[in-house]
Amino acid sequence: MDPLALANRFALPASAAEAVPFGNGHIHNTFRIRCEDGSLFLLQQINTGVFRQIEGLMQNIQRVTAYLRSRVEADGGDTSRECLRLIPTKEGELYLNDESGVFRLYAFIRDPLAFDRAETPLAFRQAGEAFGRFLKLLDGFDASSLCETIPDFHHTPKRYAALEEAVKQNAAGRLSEVSSELAFVRGHVHTLSLLTEAADTGRLPLRVTHNDTKLNNILFDRESGRPLCIVDLDTVMPGLSLYDFGDAIRSGAALCAEDEADVSRAGIDLTLFEAYTKGFLSSCADILTPSEIALLPQSAYLLTMETGIRFLTDYLNGDTYFKIRFPDHNLRRARNQLAMAAHIEQCLPQMEAIVSRIAGQR
């Protein structure tokens, strides 16, 4: 695969001159492209094993970014830095279907900063504001018109069913290594259907959601330190606000990295939880229903359990989904996430008190 040659098949202002690997996502391969006139772009090879409905996915991104751009423009914002922009191919297509893979090109947002963990409660509060704003900006967008790019992405009971299937298959012969993790998950099966049941019975509204609200999917402005732009829009699809809130807490309010081996360090930082909740509700409390607000703490628990279940499943399947950097990386991630979920479960009463206090002050 030749990233420069591939980039040159898009409608660039000048020839692509330099390509360097970029970022640390678990899913795609990304390169930063510099053109001869100094302009910068991001070339991404879309992981077609993970995303099977490329046309629907790219249409989603095109429509959502166009909508967001019009909202940023109406607010007098900077459309070159506050929203993503796809560059079409020279043939005017949204993406390039090459024999070496499927590729797309974005304009590069200059001087971005991204964080894997929140450095201060203030930064995390701003992250909450940014993801809350994202939800609110897209409140007027018809969720049912979007393609479900990964069906049942946050359907926790189906994620658990996939784990039991992986146990049955034991494809990589690793089952004996995971007995305590499996026992933990099985002991919590009754907790896994809270959100899906509430959605199925109409108690939670379907919205346009991001579904992968890791802190590092927000670009911050290097100068002001404020959030600029939400990226990684592949999983923008119909979903629950609670998926976005829960995954943000899982990834950003963690006491340690997602793959920290010492699980005694795993857990939730309640100061960060409080900061995020404040930011999130300041942006979108007016569109949320009382049930959505009441379930915020539980969503952090559930999304953390779900992610632990997904890592464990991938470990049993022989690491076919998430990129790994060493052989038992997925096992380490799974142990970490399950330990964090256990800690969140203990903290739920305190988290509920925090949410009630913040929601009550509004």
Ligand code: GN1
């Ligand atoms: C993946 O692409 P990235 O690294 O932002 C995954 C998320 C997981 C996350 C765990 C499409 O996110 O769902 O929560 O890894 N994305 C997809 O770190 O599966």
Ligand code: MG
């Ligand atoms: Mg990402």
